[in-house]
Amino acid sequence: MTIKIPALACLLLAGFSVIAADNIATLRGDAALHEQGKATALTPVENKDLRRKRNSPMEPPTIPHKIDNYQVDLRTNKCLTCHSRKRAADSQAPMVSVTHYMDRYGNFLAAVSPRRYFCQQCHVVQHDSKPLVQNTFKDIDELLQKQGDPR
Known part of the structure; x- marks a missing residue:
């Protein structure tokens, strides 16, 4: 059981780095999840x-x-x-x-x-x-x- 927990932790960290590598646009900018990003100005x-x-x-x-x-x-x-x-x-x-x-x-x-x-x-x-999505409400x-x- 003790061997499985560190292995699971490694898999989770690897998954986070893959997600961060996708450069998803967020308010944090393109910084990796474990880094402090520069906030986008509103x-x-x-x-x-x-x-x-x-x-x-x-x-x-x-x-x-x-x-x-x-x-x-x-x-x-x-x-x-x-x-x-x-x-x-x-x-x-x-x-x-x-x-x-x-x-x-x-x-x-x-x-x-x-x-x-x-x-x-x-x-x-x-x-x-500017709106992020078009609004079609009537x-x-x-x-x-x-x-x-x-x-």
């Missing part, structure tokens, strides 16, 4: 405060401004200083959806639900970059328009 974050069109009906909206150093932890959520129900009118920022104030049973809460409190688990900042309004909307 495009800068957009800071235009303009909402983007969504690519699918259930896609969470992207964040149209920088959020560097925004504190979001158990005690503080910097996003809610502008996007909460109380502050949205003064800040002219869109209020978080009413679904964020509901618990898992559909009951409305006085504050943002703990399930929806950490904004960046769904929402991301916008980058001005929303219902676009489909109805092509079919001669009967409404």
